[in-house]
Amino acid sequence: MLLEEISRLDPDKIRTLFDTGGEYRRAISGGDYVEDFHTDLRRARESGPVHEGCVEEVLGLPRPEYAQRWTEPAFSAFDYATVNAVFRDDETFNSQILRGTFATFGPNILGMDGAEHARHRAVVQPSFGRAAMRWWTDRWIAGITDTLLRRVEGRGRAELNLDLCALLPLLTITGSFGVRMAESLRLREVIERMIGADVPREDKLAASAEAADMLLPLIAHRRENPRDDLISRLVRERVRDEDGTLRAVTDEEVLAFARLILTAGSGTTWRQLGITLWALLNNPDQLGAVRRDRSLVRAAIEESLRWEVTDPTFFRMATRDALLGGVRIPAGSRVALCLTAANHDPSRWDAPDAFDVFRPLRPHLSFAGGPHVCLGMHLARAEMTVALNAILDRLPDLRWDPDEPRPVLMGLQMRGPARLPVVFG
Template sequence: MLDEIARLDPVKIRTLFDTGGEYRRSRSGGDFAVDFHAGLRKARESGPVHAGTVEQALGLPHPAPVVGRAKPPAIFSVFDYDTVNAVFRDPETFSSEVMQSTFDTFGRNILGMGGTEHSRHRGVVQPSFNRNMMQWWADRWINDLTGSLLDRIEARGSAELNVEFCALLPLLTITGSFGVGMDDTLRLRELIEQMIGATVERDDRIAAAAEAGEILGPVIADRRAEPRDDLISKLLQGTIRDEDGTRRGLTDAEILAFARLILTAGSGTTWRQLGITLWALLNEPDQLDAVRRDRSLVRNAIEESLRWEVTDPTFYRTATRDTELGGVAVPAGSRVALCLTAANHDPKRWDDPERFDVRRPLRPHLSFAGGPHVCLGMHLARAEMSVALNAILDRLPNLRWAPGAERPVLMGLHWRGPSELPVVFG
């Protein structure tokens, strides 16, 4: 595996996983690196629900409407835990219709589906991501990949963990689970960026999705002929019940929709969240040492990281009828922005919420959303981070920030992550 990883182009890796560059290319918010928690706290304290976007609540400019496009819907933003949680758990009033914009590129997928259609399709893939399958993931991919990535840096005494470790572990886990060859891995990640880039033209996004299908299509055909112990084979072996009660296997188009979605989520969010976890611990050496000495705190560190600084700060829903949130009238058709970061810092639920504390009593947070659309891969993300953090603590003793290097920051308004992770050890 070391030889295969060594073939990956280091320049392309750094380009694809350049945190600041990703934000500038893909989403509004640029390389937003200021501490935005004070603004979110002020918004939450002045009322749980505001008319307007999260950006406007923070005093930031909202992108102007694109000339020639339909007038965007009214937007309301939610900032407290109870109201965000209530919206997630009421899909009849607050639908995932806004996510149907992904249908053009991913194919019809569970992000934008609702009701029984969503539950029927999710039921096909969910078993492979249940908690009891995490040992399968670890044995097949996570453990070996973690070891191989650390083999490459352990003897050096220094590393940039963001691109050399955090970025590659989830990417190679997901592509490996699909049976994608190492030579296609970075190209798939490149295509994913094109598929989800807000500044990329629609035709170019569709072309990128088609190319991703050309890479994945032969793997699907191969697994139809000769199943293996991987995720594509499990999807091919699953069945779905249509609305008329007919049970059937998934089509190639349905498997491609799942594959594009899982590749997008699996190669992006865990990378940034693992980086946030390490960034927080490196900034709190006493807590890092506590986790090193007491590995029962690894779980706490991960959950506290998720609560404290989630990678995707805002999720969106669409109001299906006239309703009210936090005393604010929300007309049917409005878009509702759910600020997970603000909800996870609600002082009504957590004491001193802006402090990172690995000894904080565990309480459910909203970083994986909630309700029927709760994150499909949340157990996999936790498993990857747990294996990774334990291995780093085992193999990189006295881990600390590289002396003389500029201290990295957390960046991004819509996607959060560390600018880099330059460390020394030993």
């Protein structure tokens, strides 16, 4: 049944929705940025941990479209110690700049800080903690991965970006909502319009309303007819208000969580899984080692996260005058935190520009840090772990397709490979 439903998904729409190399992504990510990415980040970091300007400007690029409306001063941090310190000091550097997401998502934890953030995050945290990963794997991840690989394993070749990487996280999230398979691509399309940098505000709001039209009836139905899924879990939760009152989570609060989870969960894991496969395919000796010793699967995933995180930059706002990396940061400034540069800091990792699955594991910053550490980090790891093990089990002698151009990593804000053409067997 699942195989039939997935087979009916529109391949042209999948290709459009998950086009890393498309013009939209280039426009908001500072160009393709294929070559010299790490070289330029290293130069920036070596010339000082903090610079005036957004990351693109520090690298010599024009101010990107997303930053052209800023009226506040902007600064960028590039070394591990500074970026880590900002994440952990949410009193001096908070997330208020992300309250703009309230218009389209509804009030959500991205733009909340302090006690407000803690109260609302506590509602959804139990469903995304490490202990919940068996539930996610057994109910969605394992079956979806199996079905997606069954579609390609007999062909001897695949385009894994679209055949697996793009669909696994999307179908996991929409499946956990109880969204019908036929509606999953439409919902992803709506979310893309909500967050598009080049989408007019009125069209974003229209897309937000369309998402509500799809999800609110489902939320109402789960209140009356609960199942073993994420929406049913969320409507049973309670949130503690500022005065200490414990109350039921409202439909609008569940809707805000759903929009946020769908946006984050169906975007970043797709590209990060692609980065992991891209790195292993370009290092066949390491791919072979991981195939032989599955204890290295975790190392491969963590190394890909450290080496080439798909979202290289996070943002915070200075709540008061501060001194950061020897640079004075006025209150109200935007601070861009370059995770990729921080994860390549040679004071923390030897030969940091190399991809090396044998590297001793050390905490990185790819899931941010502090109170706002990524809610879905355990789910992303679970999806990538199941997928990578299944690929190694079922696609023997995996290698680049010699008849297709070798893909590259591209992008500065949304980084990943546009395609993953492989042969096997």
